[in-house]
Amino acid sequence: MNAHNRKPLPAHPVVAVVGATGAVGREMLLVLEQRGFPASRVLALASARSAGQHITYNGAGTTAHYNDGGAYLEVQETTPEAFADVDIALFSAGGAASERLREAVVASGAVMIDNSSAFRMEEGVPLVVPEVNPRAALEHHGVIANPNCSTIQMVVALAPLAALAPLKRVVVSTYQAASGAGAAAMDELYTQTREFLDGQPLTIERFAHQIAFNCIPQIDIFLDDASTKEEWKMVVETKKILSAPELEVCANCVRVPVLRCHAEMVNVEFAAPVSVDAAHEAFASAPGIVLQDDPAQKLYPMPGLLAGTDATYIGRLRHDPTVPYGLNFWCVADQLRKGAALNAVQIAELLLAE
Numbered sequence: 255m256n257a258h259n260r261k262p263l264p265a266h267p268v269v270a271v272v273g274a275t276g277a278v279g280r281e282m283l284l285v286l287e288q289r290g291f292p293a294s295r296v297l298a299l300a301s302a303r304s305a306g307q308h309i310t311y312n313g314a315g316t317t318a319h320y321n322d323g324g325a326y327l328e329v330q331e332t333t334p335e336a337f338a339d340v341d342i343a344l345f346s347a348g349g350a351a352s353e354r355l356r357e358a359v360v361a362s363g364a365v366m367i368d369n370s371s372a373f374r375m376e377e378g379v380p381l382v383v384p385e386v387n388p389r390a391a392l393e394h395h396g397v398i399a400n401p402n403c404s405t406i407q408m409v410v411a412l413a414p415l416a417a418l419a420p421l422k423r424v425v426v427s428t429y430q431a432a433s434g435a436g437a438a439a440m441d442e443l444y445t446q447t448r449e450f451l452d453g454q455p456l457t458i459e460r461f462a463h464q465i466a467f468n469c470i471p472q473i474d475i476f477l478d479d480a481s482t483k484e485e486w487k488m489v490v491e492t493k494k495i496l497s498a499p500e501l502e503v504c505a506n507c508v509r510v511p512v513l514r515c516h517a518e519m520v521n522v523e524f525a526a527p528v529s530v531d532a533a534h535e536a537f538a539s540a541p542g543i544v545l546q547d548d549p550a551q552k553l554y555p556m557p558g559l560l561a562g563t564d565a566t567y568i569g570r571l572r573h574d575p576t577v578p579y580g581l582n583f584w585c586v587a588d589q590l591r592k593g594a595a596l597n598a599v600q601i602a603e604l605l606l607a608e
């Protein structure tokens with residue numbers, strides 16, 4: 255069953271956010287609220303541990319209110335039965351929860367928009383960045399995957415360049431924020447920073463090593479070829495989203511002590527000449543991109559200063575003279591928003607528009 259023969263989405267769908275107490279889940283609720291998503295009802299789902307908690311949510315689709323008139327959602331346990339009336343299920347509760355609940359969600363007739371890596375490379379599961387491959391979203395069979403956060407911001411930037419000349423090879427080095435490892439990891443960055451400054455022993459639970467005042471060149475597990483799974487994700491997901499199986503992608507992923515924006519230095523080699531001016535113009539008119547690029551003014555995007563923003567910010571655009579046709583640029587995006595929650599809600603908006 256694909257998007258064309260599934261039941262049409264109502265104009266005011268019932269939306270479930272799974273992982274609603276987590277870093278991405280909370281941001282999903284905020285994005286739904288801020289964008290005025292026309293939900294008829296919103297369910298906040300998490301593990302049994304959180305059932306009964308209240309999460310402030312002032313968007314459409316809530317029925318519960320505090321005494322002062324502000325609205326909230328009461329967290330419910332994520333059970334297969336919870337999806338009975340749901341039309342759109344936004345998942346960010348880890349791959350195991352997505353795998354366990356997929357069948358129940360799809361059987362209920364809902365569309366699952368999944369932020370985990372569980373189904374991204376599965377044939378028949380669209381991997382969607384709305385600025386890049388929106389039409390892919392309409393070919394789903396009940397599940398749409400939200401790409402890896404680092405991949406999303408890179409393909410937003412690569413798509414307008416690919417329209418100028420075929421991409422041959424991309425080399426990317428990432429500077430990834432703590433938020434990619436979840437809410438507890440963000441707390442660990444705060445805690446360790448305080449402990450470090452106080453000369454106390456450091457609490458190291460969420461990262462493999464100290465993250466405060468440090469960089470860790472490992473994200474996710476190591477694979478047999480000594481690369482990490484995060485690096486592998488950037489390679490294979492980029493090819494899938496851009497429909498470019500021949501594109502060479504070399505990724506190097508590093509965790510840095512930043513709270514929630516990822517930064518990337520990207521080197522692109524093209525199959526034909528692309529001038530810096532043409533790339534500048536392409537970025538300037540591309541959806542979802544903001545250029546901050548003026549060396550004379552020391553203007554470039556910085557991850558510590560862009561938390562809470564929606565765009566992919568680009569700067570440091572310049573010629574790479576070491577290959578026949580090459581460019582370098584730097585890009586920054588909020589990992590919790592464009593890298594996760596915002597992209598997922600944009601996919602839901604695409605489905606509704608259809």
Ligand code: A2P
Pocket residue numbers: 272273274275276277278279299300301302303304305332346347348351435436437438
């Ligand atoms: P809970 O807070 O009840 O543990 P983060 O990525 O920030 O660590 O957040 C993970 C999110 O996934 C949280 O909302 C967490 O809920 C939720 N979660 C974890 N395990 C499950 C599960 N088995 N079923 C549903 N939600 C889960």
